[in-house]
Amino acid sequence: MGLLSLSADPEGYGLWEQPAEKAGMLLSLRMLGQFGAVNAGVAFAWHRIALAAYVARQLRLPLNADAPLAATLVPTGHLGLARTSLARWLTGQPPSDEDSALLADWLNRREHDTVLYAPAAWESVLLPVWDQHTIAWRRVNRSDWQVTNCARAHGFDELAAFRLREPPASAAPIVSVPGDPRALFTRVLKMDMLGLMAIGGGALARAQTMATDYAAVRRQGGKLIAAHAAVQQLLTDIESARLRVDQALGSFGLALDEVDLGAVAASRIDVHKHLCHAANQAVQVHGGIGYMRDLGVEKILRDQNMLRLQAGGIHDARQFVAGWKGASA
Amino acid sequence: MNHPAHLQGHLPATHPLSPRHRYAQFPWAARMMSDYAASDLWETDTRRLPAALARIRRRARHFAEQHLRPLAAEADLAPHLPPGECSPSLQRLLAEAGRDGWLSYFLPAPLGSMPWRALRHAPVWQSSLVIEEFSRVCGGLSLLLSAHHLGVMPLLLSGNPRTVLKYVAPIYRRCRAGDPHLVAFAITEPGAGSDVEDGHGAESYRPGVVSTPVDGGYLLNGRKIFISGGDLAQSVTVFAALQGEGMASWTCFYVDCNAPGFKLVRTELKMGMRASGAAELEFSNVFVPHDRIIGGLRNGWAINRATLNTSRIPVSAMALGMARAATEAAVEFAQQYQLGGRPLIDAQDVQLLLADMVAETRSLRSLIWQEARHAWRPRQLHAALCKFHATDRAQRVCEMAMDLMADHGGLHEQRVEKIFRDIRLTRIFEGTNQINRLSLVEDWQTQLLDPDTHSMRPGVSV
Numbered sequence: 001m002g003l004l005s006l007s008a009d010p011e012g013y014g015l016w017e018q019p020a021e022k023a024g025m026l027l028s029l030r031m032l033g034q035f036g037a038v039n040a041g042v043a044f045a046w047h048r049i050a051l052a053a054y055v056a057r058q059l060r061l062p063l064n065a066d067a068p069l070a071a072t073l074v075p076t077g078h079l080g081l082a083r084t085s086l087a088r089w090l091t092g093q094p095p096s097d098e099d100s101a102l103l104a105d106w107l108n109r110r111e112h113d114t115v116l117y118a119p120a121a122w123e124s125v126l127l128p129v130w131d132q133h134t135i136a137w138r139r140v141n142r143s144d145w146q147v148t149n150c151a152r153a154h155g156f157d158e159l160a161a162f163r164l165r166e167p168p169a170s171a172a173p174i175v176s177v178p179g180d181p182r183a184l185f186t187r188v189l190k191m192d193m194l195g196l197m198a199i200g201g202g203a204l205a206r207a208q209t210m211a212t213d214y215a216a217v218r219r220q221g222g223k224l225i226a227a228h229a230a231v232q233q234l235l236t237d238i239e240s241a242r243l244r245v246d247q248a249l250g251s252f253g254l255a256l257d258e259v260d261l262g263a264v265a266a267s268r269i270d271v272h273k274h275l276c277h278a279a280n281q282a283v284q285v286h287g288g289i290g291y292m293r294d295l296g297v298e299k300i301l302r303d304q305n306m307l308r309l310q311a312g313g314i315h316d317a318r319q320f321v322a323g324w325k326g327a328s329a
Numbered sequence: 330m331n332h333p334a335h336l337q338g339h340l341p342a343t344h345p346l347s348p349r350h351r352y353a354q355f356p357w358a359a360r361m362m363s364d365y366a367a368s369d370l371w372e373t374d375t376r377r378l379p380a381a382l383a384r385i386r387r388r389a390r391h392f393a394e395q396h397l398r399p400l401a402a403e404a405d406l407a408p409h410l411p412p413g414e415c416s417p418s419l420q421r422l423l424a425e426a427g428r429d430g431w432l433s434y435f436l437p438a439p440l441g442s443m444p445w446r447a448l449r450h451a452p453v454w455q456s457s458l459v460i461e462e463f464s465r466v467c468g469g470l471s472l473l474l475s476a477h478h479l480g481v482m483p484l485l486l487s488g489n490p491r492t493v494l495k496y497v498a499p500i501y502r503r504c505r506a507g508d509p510h511l512v513a514f515a516i517t518e519p520g521a522g523s524d525v526e527d528g529h530g531a532e533s534y535r536p537g538v539v540s541t542p543v544d545g546g547y548l549l550n551g552r553k554i555f556i557s558g559g560d561l562a563q564s565v566t567v568f569a570a571l572q573g574e575g576m577a578s579w580t581c582f583y584v585d586c587n588a589p590g591f592k593l594v595r596t597e598l599k600m601g602m603r604a605s606g607a608a609e610l611e612f613s614n615v616f617v618p619h620d621r622i623i624g625g626l627r628n629g630w631a632i633n634r635a636t637l638n639t640s641r642i643p644v645s646a647m648a649l650g651m652a653r654a655a656t657e658a659a660v661e662f663a664q665q666y667q668l669g670g671r672p673l674i675d676a677q678d679v680q681l682l683l684a685d686m687v688a689e690t691r692s693l694r695s696l697i698w699q700e701a702r703h704a705w706r707p708r709q710l711h712a713a714l715c716k717f718h719a720t721d722r723a724q725r726v727c728e729m730a731m732d733l734m735a736d737h738g739g740l741h742e743q744r745v746e747k748i749f750r751d752i753r754l755t756r757i758f759e760g761t762n763q764i765n766r767l768s769l770v771e772d773w774q775t776q777l778l779d780p781d782t783h784s785m786r787p788g789v790s791v
Contacts, residue, residue: 082668083669085669102668154740155739156739161740218520221533276728283757284761287761292597293597293600298753309732309739312735313734315678318678
């Protein structure tokens with residue numbers, strides 16, 4: 001249907017194919033919201049696949065025409081967002097020795113494991129690496145690196161979890177960014193963070209429908225639970241979270257380069273907390289049945305937790321925002 | 330192994346400007362008020378306990394480390410078994426727990442395994458200590474071993490020595506012999522989760538399990554759902570209305586799971602707590618003789634509420650144990666994980682996060698021990714307060730741990746994702762936390778409506 005970017009055609013209008021245009025951004029965010037409403041795990045996988053294709057196009061790397069869905073992407077280093085150092089580097093602040101050392105370590109795939117959540121059959125992954133004081137990229141074939149299958153993850157049941165480690169003698173070539181590497185990395189982070197929020201917003205919409213529908217039929221104390229203030233509060237929390245997400249995404253519905261990454265990262269901290277809280281409230285509306293896998297609302301909670309933990313998570317995002325505003329370590 | 334002398338941003342304890350270093354040089358009288366050894370926090374708390382309870386706490390921790398730890402991940406990841414089946418490793422655990430006295434500690438010897446010296450302290454306190462240790466290692470296994478006590482509690486709360494001797498003593502005897510007889514507590518019915526845990530809801534409750542009088546006893550018909558441990562129980566304390574009556578007629582029946590008409594229908598596939606089954610039970614003309622009516626006809630509602638008051642503080646301890654596990658996992662991660670050549674724990678923002686986690690965890694323990702210490706006759710207000718507050722806050726602690734680990738936090742091997750899934754149930758079972766908040770007010774209303782009667786001075790005391 002053209003929703004996913006499966007070719008190198010620069011005229012395509014699928015997911016993350018035209019983020020430079022406002023319409024392309026809105027289309028991608030709304031698509032991810034729709035996907036997320038159905039299945040956040042699948043939506044996440046498609047989001048990262050589309051990002052991989054976007055980065056490949058920017059790097060002028062050929063897409064794998066035989067298995068376009070088998071290429072994915074990890075947009076960050078091995079943990080968090082490199083405290084304040086990455087943001088300082090992205091904003092062009094003069095990097096201290098400590099910043100350079102931290103970025104080199106953050107993107108060091110040889111000494112640290114990189115966590116990957118992807119379809120079980122993934123074949124290659126695009127990763128940022130630190131090379132000659134800048135961020136370059138590597139496309140790694142699965143067979144070329146040490147890949148450890150992890151036990152079942154917290155959420156994204158449709159995907160599998162892996163630990164990746166670069167072997168001592170890695171053959172994967174480093175690909176320099178044509179043009180400004182800072183600009184490309186900034187764009188990738190923005191798309192990734194916005195995509196995660198959009199998927200979470202869609203999943204929340206689904207949870208809200210489930211909770212509202214349940215509250216309209218389930219009785220307690222002789223009346224529908226929707227008539228109890230305790231449940232009304234839960235439903236209002238969900239509505240409030242949905243509005244926050246809508247407002248946040250609405251404010252970022254611009255051409256990609258008009259969006260400020262620091263603002264996206266700051267917003268993400270707040271948005272993901274509310275998304276998780278709302279998913280918890282949706283489980284709580286259902287009571288005991290909400291805890292059972294048959295229903296599916298608990299999966300939305302687990303997936304919201306997973307979305308919160310991606311792209312460096314929200315703990316280190318506070319340091320990132322501080323760095324974006326000029327703070328040093 | 331060489332340990333660094335200090336964390337980044339802090340002076341070493343031996344530095345002249347370290348206050349602890351200087352306390353030791355105070356005059357004797359001042360040292361008596363200031364000098365201290367910075368001992369392990371768990372040890373500090375254990376030493377503050379009465380000796381008998383401190384011994385129980387140490388034994389529980391040892392048992393959990395030795396017998397629960399090796400099974401925790403396996404039990405969580407294992408495929409969902411058909412109802413009634415139990416893996417050999419869990420069977421061995423139950424037998425070992427029984428032999429070690431963890432399934433019979435609500436009565437002293439010769440009937441049970443409670444140490445005589447512990448009798449001086451509220452059993453709820455003892456239970457809370459044990460459950461914290463077990464749930465710290467695995468929430469699901471902790472529930473597997475504690476749901477049994479919930480099942481036995483109505484028999485104890487019958488207050489009838491003959492009931493205790495006739496039913497509880499043999500149950501405890503088999504547990505001590507390593508052939509556990511497990512008991513489940515069955516109140517929840519389809520479409521009536523909260524109605525069975527809240528007085529206001531109970532008023533309009535339409536019975537889902539009904540008892541009909543026949544010669545020599547009663548016939549039970551209906552279904553119970555989400556019964557923790559109902560899949561492995563040999564007997565169940567079942568609460569049922571009398572035919573044609575409502576919740577006020579609720580009566581506790583002690584049902585043998587081998588009785589004709591009793592059926593284990595299914596066990597639920599849950600988000601977490603996967604080592605413990607949540608069973609659906611069906612009763613089709615299950616005959617219960619008169620001598621298996623516990624506490625008398627129409628006393629079931631009160632026994633049910635008293636049972637919940639007894640169990641909600643230990644449920645708080647269950648959440649506490651998991652908050653502690655999340656905090657410990659976060660500390661370990663922060664100590665071991667290196668970013669930029671330094672352990673995470675050197676970072677000030679990480680230290681701030683860990684400080685919040687340990688403060689939350691220890692605040693919960695303070696609350697729980699304060700209430701458990703005095704829970705000889707557990708008051709609904711105190712039990713409900715502990716339950717909703719501790720379980721809500723414990724989940725917050727777990728979220729902090731996951732946030733620290735970022736995308737590593739979703740991996741099963743980091744443990745905190747499982748802790749989150751386990752904790753999540755504690756905010757739902759034994760009454761949702763919304764119902765528990767209302768239970769607090771229900772119990773408090775006497776003072777709220779007429780504060781002068783119960784207080785030395787006008788107004789409501791908190």
